[in-house]
Amino acid sequence: MSSADHKxxxxxxxxxxxxxxxxxxxxxxxxxxxxxxxxxxxYRDEEGEVLAIELQAVLTQRSERLDWRxxxxxxxxxxxxx
Numbered sequence: 001m002s003s004a005d006h007k008x009x010x011x012x013x014x015x016x017x018x019x020x021x022x023x024x025x026x027x028x029x030x031x032x033x034x035x036x037x038x039x040x041x042x043y044r045d046e047e048g049e050v051l052a053i054e055l056q057a058v059l060t061q062r063s064e065r066l067d068w069r070x071x072x073x074x075x076x077x078x079x080x081x082x
Contacts (some may be wrong), residue, residue, distance in 0.1 A: 011074035017042070017050035020068060025055070026078040034059055036081045042068075 025037045034057035041054035043065070053071075056063045071077050 013074055013077070013079060015068070015072055017068045020050065020053055020071070023079070024081045026080065026082045028076055028078055032060070034062065048054060056078040 020039045021042050023039045025039070025067065027035050027037040038058060039053050040056045042050050042064065043052040043054070045051055049050050050068050052065055053068045054063050055066055
């Protein structure tokens, strides 16, 4: 891969999906004043591989089930609460 191809790739977090439970995340573009989130549950397949997460907004307690890979998008998510 050339350096030009590398620059075209979106910024991504390196994440171990097995360690996401109770991790904290900040939305880069908050909606409905929901900025801080907590991973409250991991959904696994029969082999134990993480497929999805439950992401809960701290302010409103609203939860949403998402593919865990969405957290790799550094344009949308920041690790920790900022």
